[in-house]
Amino acid sequence: MNFIYDLHRTMMSQKLILVYDGDFTQETTKSILAMAERNLDSSGEDSGIKRKVFNVMVEALQNIVKHSSEQGTQAGSLVSRSAIFMISKDDKRYCVLTGNPILKGKAVLLTSNLNELNSKDKDGLKEMYKEIIKNTQISEKGGAGLGFVDMARKSGEKLEFTFSDMDAEYDFFCLKVNISREKE
Amino acid sequence: MEILNLKGTEDTPTILLDKKNGIFEISGRSLPEDSAEFYTPVIEWINAYASDPNSSTEFAIKLEYFNTASSKLILDVLSALEEVKGIKVFWYFHDDDEDMEEAGQEFSELVEIPFEFKTY
Numbered sequence: 198m199n200f201i202y203d204l205h206r207t208m209m210s211q212k213l214i215l216v217y218d219g220d221f222t223q224e225t226t227k228s229i230l231a232m233a234e235r236n237l238d239s240s241g242e243d244s245g246i247k248r249k250v251f252n253v254m255v256e257a258l259q260n261i262v263k264h265s266s267e268q269g270t271q272a273g274s275l276v277s278r279s280a281i282f283m284i285s286k287d288d289k290r291y292c293v294l295t296g297n298p299i300l301k302g303k304a305v306l307l308t309s310n311l312n313e314l315n316s317k318d319k320d321g322l323k324e325m326y327k328e329i330i331k332n333t334q335i336s337e338k339g340g341a342g343l344g345f346v347d348m349a350r351k352s353g354e355k356l357e358f359t360f361s362d363m364d365a366e367y368d369f370f371c372l373k374v375n376i377s378r379e380k381e
Numbered sequence: 382m383e384i385l386n387l388k389g390t391e392d393t394p395t396i397l398l399d400k401k402n403g404i405f406e407i408s409g410r411s412l413p414e415d416s417a418e419f420y421t422p423v424i425e426w427i428n429a430y431a432s433d434p435n436s437s438t439e440f441a442i443k444l445e446y447f448n449t450a451s452s453k454l455i456l457d458v459l460s461a462l463e464e465v466k467g468i469k470v471f472w473y474f475h476d477d478d479e480d481m482e483e484a485g486q487e488f489s490e491l492v493e494i495p496f497e498f499k500t501y
Contacts, residue, residue: 223414227391245477248446252480255412255448262414327487330456335417343449351480 211285218281226258233284246291246378249351250284253293253374256344258282261297263340291376293348299370304360307370314345315355322350348374382433385426393419394444398426405440407458408473411447420454424461431464438465443473443501444481452484459492469495476500 389395
């Protein structure tokens with residue numbers, strides 16, 4: 198049972214204040230948000246930073262919920278619906294961290310979208326947001342295509358991401374969104 | 382006209398649209414699972430109201446938080462309001478919430494409606 202202590206130590210060393218691994222639905226999203234919110238409230242965090250963290254959490258969680266419906270074709274396999282959501286906190290920043298399976302075909306497009314986002318400054322992101330909101334239609338999955346743009350705007354830093362090889366069909370998409378605790 | 386009265390929950394806003402008493406308000410949090418479905422009755426109500434509105438309409442939007450899927454639907458609500466003669470939108474934001482203030486400014490640039498900004 199060494200893994201229990203190992204996992205605990207990992208959480209401590211990575212300064213993780215919340216970890217959820219499993220199936221993601223709107224109901225789990227609400228529970229996770231409520232838990233994280235209580236944590237932020239009890240730590241007496243600045244309300245502006247609290248709002249930004251909450252904002253990024255919602256978009257990150259709803260991204261997972263929407264895209265987990267794409268999986269499940271291989272019920273019972275590791276690639277089914279399982280995803281991971283974490284928040285870390287140190288003196289300087291909060292990080293919202295997510296990981297979920299994504300079809301390899303989609304990884305290419307996602308990479309170019311995220312690289313484009315990361316090439317923009319504050320005003321560039323604002324223009325992009327306005328352009329998308331004017332022209333977008335809500336997708337079948339309920340998304341407006343604005344989640345990553347909004348996360349980048351609220352974060353004010355580059356979105357960090359990697360893809361790990363899972364199998365022939367899927368990659369595991371890892372995302373890290375930083376929210377500074379130092380006031381501007 | 383019938384009153385549209387939706388009680389807020391942890392992921393949907395409170396909505397009160399009352400022609401007779403001249404109360405038009407969206408407040409609270411908006412992060413529903415299906416934002417298009419949630420806002421459909423609101424937009425339908427406004428479309429019906431636009432055909433026979435009060436002489437002036439003060440529409441208050443007092444959201445503490447909304448997700449990006451809701452932001453698209455809020456723009457749809459505002460676009461529907463463009464058809465209401467005598468419309469004015471009051472955009473409320475918490476006095477230290479710059480992001481909510483900026484969001485209101487962005488919406489005001491996307492529609493042809495007078496906006497007034499208020500803090501709470």
